[in-house]
Amino acid sequence: MSTAHPLTAHELLQRMGELLQIGPMHSAAELAQAIEQRLPVRSVDQLLSAGLTPAEIDRLVIARRTLQRRRKQNEPLTVQESDRLVRIGRVVAKAIDTFGTPEHALAWLRAPRQRFGQRPPLDLLISGPGARMVEEYLGQIDEGCFV
Helix, strand or coil: CCCCCCCCHHHHHHHHHHHHCCCCCCCHHHHHHHHHCCCCCHHHHHHHHHCCCHHHHHHHCCCHHHHHHHHHCCCCCCHHHHHHHHHHHHHHHHHHHHHCCHHHHHHHHHCCEHHHCCECHHHHCCCHHHHHHHHHHHHHHHCCCCC
């Protein structure tokens, strides 16, 4: 189901950087700089390729019409959109590591969970604190601790 050991913070940064195709991330400072410099639209496409739906991207990262306009004008995402994209990418990368495949990871993220009041974990990714709750839960699953 998951790797032999839970991902370290550094490994998670690297996996998230690979997933979003923003290059290898070696530190939180590098990631913050990448967000401040605004991520390219192709990073959104990477999450779509991993299995997120256009409706999920619309709800969690960037409105469809805005995304279409950014593509047409060859503009990067805003800092806020980049931050949201990284938040989603980080959790998806962690879920893929935990469950082994994008399909299994997204199935888990989309299914209602008692721990979250019967809400799917994906719904919690709308905010930083919600994403941290999902990451903590994934970490507990990785460690074999089901609370």
